[in-house]
Amino acid sequence: MKQPRYSRLAIKILLLILGASLLEVLLSGLVTQHALRTDMQNLLIEQQQRVNRNAVQLIDRELDVREQFLNTLAGQLALSGQVDYAASEQLIRSQRPGIDGYFPAGILILNTVGIAVGESTRVEGRLGTNYADRPHIKQALSSGEPTISKPIMGRTMRTPILSISAPVKRANGEVVGLIAGVIELERENLFDAAVNLTLGVPSRLYVMDTTHQIYVTSTDPHLAMQPLPSNEASPLLAALRSGESMGLLANAETGGEDLFIADGMPNLGWRVVSLTPMKQITDKLDPILAQKLVIGLVFFLLLSLALILLLRRAMRPLSSAAQQITEMMDGSRPIQAIQIDRTDEVGYLVHAFNQLSERQQEQALELQRERDLLRSQFEQSSDAIVLLDINSLQILEANPQSSRLLGYSATNLRDRPFTELLEANQAPLPELLKLAMTVNGHSNMALLRQFGGVVHCEVTAASVGLPDQRQLMLNLRDISERLRSEQLKNDFVSTVSHELRTPLTSIYGTLRLVNSGVLNGRPEQASSLLLAAEDNSQRLTELINDLLDIDKLEAGKLELDLRPLDLDAQLQAAQRMLSAVADDAGVSLQLPAPGKLSVQADAQRLQQVLANLLSNAIKFSPPGDVVTIEVEQVEQYIRLSVTDNGEGIPLAFQPNVFQRFAQADATATRQRGGTGLGLAITRSLVRAMNGRIGFSSMPGQGSCFWVSLPKALPDSTPAHRTDRVPDSNGSKAHE
């Protein structure tokens, strides 16, 4: 048998758990990464929205502060009454720190017609230049309200600028001049704070004048005054122009995406747009994920180690138990309970195995016991038992009684088709077997013995064995003896019936004829018939007496008075009783010389025996012949023999001489008289008196019947009780 690999289970469990753990680590990493990425993205969007709004507020506030400052200057200039070079110089001198702080590129003071009359920073050719053609100057002068210009090219500075104009108004509202603050867009300016509002993320910020389709400023100041690119050239502008205020754009340079967020400054017609590369997020995520992966792997390794140790510990007793079971199976270890000190499932399993093993052993013993019992029943059964193959009906096994019954040896019976044993002229075997298998049923079969002869059996059959190996078990009970005895009984009844009816026929017929008056006038015929009827009545009486004797003898109810009897007296009594019969037959009886012998017997029954033997001898002797009686002592027995010289007994009949109603000539009864029961009764009587009876005979040369009876006991006195010699009852025994 191949040795199973017990480590496989542990490895399977280990692989399963570790695989599941690894999968968990990877899956949780993926989920975390996805969640983190989404969270970071949302955070970034929120942050950038905030940054963008802050930038807008910052720009707004800076512009507002500068506009207020210019209004303050305008107010002071209005108080001086005249907007001219002197007033401007004075104002600039007095306000120099504020002017340099808010407007590093300087301020320009224009008179009421738009001619420059003062400047904080000297630019050649600017004073005296008329700026009234500039739309925002013209608007401020005419409306009397402050204005902020669009980005414009400085006329004298030749750089892109932004101009904030504050009209100088008298108390009555008359505009007498204008102060314009210049913000140089390409230099450090009021947008710097806004542009640098990126919270560490390298975003870019664009301030666009959408009205005039130019950049106001950006993280890159050189973009100031540059026209906004076309939709084709810039996906960002295309998105903004289609009305989107937030979204992602593919970035061909980084291969990733950029987040854009736009806020409007409607009063100026500007848009503040921030653009942040998303790669920044993933760049920040990767280390987090790597760290988590490392932690996961370390945990995984530790788990693996712990699992291996635990499993080895857990599997060791299981392996040990399996090893013990294997050794029990191959016989190298006696079958016994497996010893294990565990209370877990392994202990439970081993305990269950031990119980199973114990029960199995008990069952095996029980089976063995039953098998032995069945085997001994099979071997010792007084019925013959044979096992047949259910299909071929060949004998598989036969018990010793089968051999005795059929004469074959067990080896000779094996493999023999059962049909071969069946005598001809019976129903086919399958039909007989079918009948034999019926509940409470049986079939009778006549079976052939090996060396001739037939044995009659009552057969019952049952199907036995495993479903795929069905066998037929036949129980063969020898009923030959029973059949013989039934036949004998039937014959006896038939014979008795015949023997009773025959004399009755004569008696009844005669009486009926006489009574009917048919024989009136025929007295001789009537007399002859009545004499015959009388003889037949006598015969009927004898027959009935004999039958009663037979019945008593067979039932063991005959009471015998066994005592010492003087043999000479007994023989003389018998001679007296039969002298008339002998005379009629012309036969003489010859007794032995007195011998003073005595036998232990019943006097009446001894006379019956002697009368029977003597009357038979007389009956079969020719007239003028002599029947001889001889006596001799053989050890403790007295042997009496009666010899005649008659026709003798045919050899074929000799075995049946002592059978009831057996007569050499079946109808001799009518010729010789007698009931046909005499010798049967005689033998039973002799046996009842502890004696034996036998004969020798040759056909044509006469017969010799002998009786051997126990000698009388020495201390007892022989009784000379000839008075007890039977009367008419004793004469019944003759044949």
Next chain:
Amino acid sequence: MNKLERIIHIEDDLSIQEVARVALEIVGGFTVKSCDSGAQGLAETPAFNPQLVLLDVMMPGMDGPQTLTELQKLPCMANVPVVFMTAKAQTQEVSAYHQLGAAGVIIKPFDPMTLSEQITEIWNTWHEQ
């Protein structure tokens, strides 16, 4: 069909033979030939030319069935019924007699006053068939 007149009776028991003779001759008016044995019956039959044979079963020498078999070989027995008269009359025995070819079975003891009627009835039935 002729009238039944001649009957041979084969019976070894002389008292029964006598009762039957009186019953058949005096009561029935038949002519009866009594024989003591089968052999005698066989010998007498051709000369007597019986119209019916009444046959005992248990007889010394040739018994009833043997006698029947021999009788059947006689030309004069071609159309003569044989009736068994016996004390061995168990069911299977009676059916055996019929199988042998007996025209009827009369069971002993029989009633001599009605024996002739019984025999006539068997005779009639035999000839009707």
